[in-house]
Amino acid sequence: MDKETIQAHKISDDEYKKILEILGREPNLLELGVFSAMWSEHCSYKSSKKYLNGFPTKAPWVLQGPGENAGVIDCGDGMAAVFKMESHNHPSFIEPFAGAATGVGGIFRDIFTMGARVEASMNSLRFGQVRGDDKTNRHQRYLVKGVVSGISHYGNCMGVPTVGGETTFDESFNGNILVNAFGLGICKSDEIFYAKAEGVGNPVMYVGSKTGRDGLGGAVMSSDSFNEENKSLRPTVQVGDPFAEKLLMEACLELFKCDYIVGIQDMGAAGLTSSSFEMAGRSGSGMRMYLDKVPMRESGMTPYELMLSESQERMLICAKKGCEDKIKAIFAKWDLDAEIIGEVTDTGVMELYWHGELAGSVPIAPLSEAAPMLDRPTSRPKYLDEIAKINLDNMPNISNQEAFELLIRDLNVANKSLIYDQYDSTVGTNVIKKAGKLGAAVMRIKENGKSIAMGMECNTRYNYVNPRIGAAAAVATSGRKVAMSGATPLAITDCLNYGNPQNPEVMWQFANGCEGIKEACAALNTPVVSGNVSLYNETDGISIQPTPSIVTVGVGDDANKSLDSEFNSAGVSVYLLGKTTGEFAGSLYMKAIANLCAGELKEIDYKAERALWDLVIEANKNRVLAFANSVGVGGIAITLAKMAAVSSIGFSGEIKFDDGRFVFDESFSRAVVGVKDAIKFEELAKKYGVEFIKIGLSGGDEFILNDIKMDLKELQNIYFSEFAAVIKSED
Template sequence: MQNLQEILKKHKLTQQEYENIKDILQREPNLLEIGIFSAMWSEHCSYKSSKKYLSGFPTKAPWVIQGPGENAGVIDITGGYSAVFKVESHNHPSFIEPVAGAATGVGGIMRDVFTMGARPVASLDSIRFGRIDRQDDTGKLHRFLLKGVVKGIGGYGNCMGVPTIGGETTFDDCYDGNILVNAFTLGIAKTDEIFYGRAEGIGNPVIYVGSKTGRDGLGGAVMSSDSFDEESKSLRPTVQIGDPFSEKLLLEACLELFKKDLIVGIQDMGAAGLTSSSFEMAGRSGSGMIMHLDKVPMRELGMTPYELMLSESQERMLICAKKGCEKQVLEIFEKWEIDASVIGEVTDTGMMELYWYKERCAYIPIAPITEKAPVLDREIKKPQYLKEVDRDYHPKIDSLKEVFMQMLGSIDIANKSYIYNQYDSMVQANTIVGVGNGDASVIRVKENNTALAMTIFSPITYCYLNPKEGGKIAVACAGRKCVSRGARPLAISDCLNFGNPTNPEVMWQFKEATDGIKEACEKLKTPVVSGNVSLYNQTNDKDIYPTPTIVTVGLNKDVQKVLTSALQKEDSELILFGDLKEDFGGSLIQKLMERKIFGKSPTIDLEKELRLWDLILQANNDNLILSAKAVGKGGIAMALAKMAILGNKGFEVNTGVKPHLLFAESQSLMIVETQNSDLLLKMANKFQISAQILGKVKIDKNIILDSLQLDLDEIGKVYYESFEKCLD
């Protein structure tokens, strides 16, 4: 074996971790065993820096069937059906190779869902780049990255026949060297037909199914557990190449398999490939496993056990079948023209035994590698920059129209049809509210005639100024967007994107943000059922802003009562629920006018937020609401503008507030359209929520917002055309 220190450096293992490996094995490890420990103990697989702060997440509720710890989370959606969902990151690979990185991120999260026995029915994405409106080389690079990522997401999802029904796209200098690509998929399954990633039962066969294994993706889990520098361009071979057509066949074969009583468990080969899938399946059950690596279907000649265990080739699964059912399992995959091979069996030894042409090449106890991975207690320190940004900010507006139009046409607000037109959002014919319609997206669940709302969101600037408050707002705002569709938020999946954990300031941000998420999930009754942590989002010592991406899934039991954000009827009234405050720290108007972020972020009263949810849901149940819009980026001015543009109707509004407050980003605000304002105002008083009649909807194309008068066609043109002009 080559120089030990070089090997440990290549595998991102410390000397102390190497000593721990020797203690576990009671001997010196060989190269294959070092590679296995390296992958399983990587940040990407073991969460060794973050586990300390994840333990307090609320994960249980009467409607939660499966929380964190499996391939995806599962919640009950009534009528004997469940929603299965998860969000994950594919950040580093997408920066290195945007098309392939984004595509395999989508493919991986879909496998996590259908591994549980669910058919994927909807996807969302959250993508973040540097500012593409710059004319320098960085702006040019990020326009290229954006186009590649969108091509990868659309190409994979469209080929799979799974609609991409919504998402979030943001731009900030903090992502110049490290873009974020977070992918979410939701599937539907019968509650009594959920499958888990377990391997148990002595003598039960272990079966490899899916695409042949190649050398693509070698070291992917370890690569994702390190920051970027100038040498990172050489990492392209660690990015996997996906094939959606193979995955579609694998999906259909697995769903056919699930209808028959042939298997014990099934696991996607995601990060760390065959290593993670085999160790996790055996580890969850306290079992042992024997695998004959020479029986693994191979795509390339001369492959070694090391490469077979650590390859991250896509579209592969590991199955624990029932003994005696091997032939039936293999026949199903043969029918779908998918490679399948019995490569091992379950034992009761608690050991992983790997063989290469009948010679044992690795012998590792399973429990220590899955349950006793290092848990690091990293130093934390409040960031120095918070002292520098701690000052008040109140924007001064010289021209209300100029600010309004600049904001509406900014890359943060302008319609992203260039992106979502490349996604098939209507395939499967269940999309009720799709991408580009503001707030949450909604699908019909035809099996039980309900509707599921889902949205993906992270308030990055608030998290930068106050990570704890930002974590709370992330959960609350994602939930509020579902409520604006008439859906009760039930649970979240999170993707926690942060910088380098060796930086004490980053770990302080992580601790604060997770504390905020915990508090919000507890008070809003939206437990965490699945998720992902992505650290080392840093390039050349520059960390991204804390970016805890939250996906909320909500249930509307009456598919006929799904709300949209488009204005509906002439002379109906517009009501603002909630209190408008001087909240401008981290706001869009600050970003546009000052070109930097500072001040105090908005704060949130979670009990008031929950009362707002209850008010809106009760009012919708009583048929008092025609349309609704959660107020967010750009304040009530942008919320009203979007409602008018989407509904192609004007309005006449008199807020009575100072002009700059039209752009305040106060929390727990909702605008609703109604023809029953008296009843709604009484109901708001009952729920202790402030309410104000703003004005009326007009059938003509005029927008009157206090002293501002605009033509609807004019603002629609700015809203729909600005983003694509920026790309060109």
């Protein structure tokens, strides 16, 4: 095999030596393609595996942790929630509509492959600077429009509500946007399906859409940094068909009611290669596949293309022998292909045939066991010492009123109705919180009357300032959002987006991010049940800010008792819970008024965090709260202002701080609650050891907090119109 071909497949010299050892000979092009895909960063986690070991993954309510298509938690009364989050960053930067759409389609397949109907979608989006008129700003606005259109197209056509998400902006994402898609489904806890292929002689069946040449090399492409040459790799981006996926989901859910299959696997990254090797590998089996039997939509396709295509809306099934015709009948009813393309063997080898001739042969276990696990060098970033010296004393001297008007216009605060109005957020009749509401997304589980709450979070500035505490804060804040809805946080899924792992400083950020997640999940009792790693988010040597996106999923005992996250009536006493300690590191205040991301983060007090959750959950059960909301970016001033804007109810209050600017401080473990029964609530707060202070009343037609004042209509006009005005500025 010539060096040029090996390098084109991103195979290192050491990896090629390992391939020679495994095969005992030179690989042919098909076999090299298989190794290239399976050992890519995207599929093998070779740079990250070392640090993922040790994540807390178990709890009495965890039915399935990492290692399957998605994680599963017990929701009580025989019901389970199936969920996961994945990245589609590189494809979305190259082709925003198709990249984002197929990211949504891929995560949906991970959910219904497990036997659950997909009930909810969320997305975490990161873009560069969109405000301004230079080429970069215009391109970022184009990417926003394309990504949002792709997400809405796929989700709306599938009939899955997009119930929440987050969209933020920072210049570090100018060269690499992030599109992280989350999906959640509901099923019976004893009807979960797994990705396995066992039972010698059992047929292997291909179902779904036909295979084309789209997405070729997608997993390998997503395992490399961007430069001018590979930004135009459109052929590596898959093309999705949500109507075909809707049919595929319905066919699979019908199939799952019958006892016809042993296992099922989505053909995601690396397509037929990853699905076949993973199914056989999990079962310790071998597999024989006849690639000329694969349904094709293009003529002249080769075994190499068939194994590595990432065409969408396809599944691989290990069927029970004798059930083939019944399975074909189900898929024919839904107008989908279903073909027998192989069988399970006991050889431990993947044998690939093409028109009766052996085209490739790869031992399955050695390929997996010998997958590289790199111990890349790490180095604490030099910039940390420089930014640690910067604090509130270095900020420009401006009034709180000026600062407030700057922050409320910041696009990281502004309402994103331009985005969520494009999503169908109510289809299915299970959604409790309407689009645009603050806090966690909440849905009902009709089968048992409980609620599912989903909190999504990651502050990339915190992660830039301190990757360990920043990642831990994402876990804590996403859990706090869930608790503020009245639900109990139970588990997380993550999507770990970082720069080039060949840069020791990036690897240090990643290693510390993983440590932060481990310590927070252990302390808060919210284990990791699924996730994804996306590295090489770098263009021309510039990496993104570390972005460990977290979604916490929790269960509420009664869907009818879900708490609002904004004011819901006038005259309600508003309390601030938790300690305000003057936390401005990585804050929106610092970024908005000085264009700096700097400072030193304080450690998170996990006992105080969990006590806050438990207090609000119990207070809600006792019906003493009207609403609850986590204090987020921009501090108490911006949190209260958003609550007023969304509810169309004003606020008047005063808080005495050591420094007047503390209204913008971003201390951890704080919340705003509306109290209906002060005596009972304050007793509970003392029981849990949570600091509290009454700060004002909801109501009126103004927003007033200390020396900040704004007419409610003006506040709403800014909050609801600023983002759309910027994105539509060239329409």
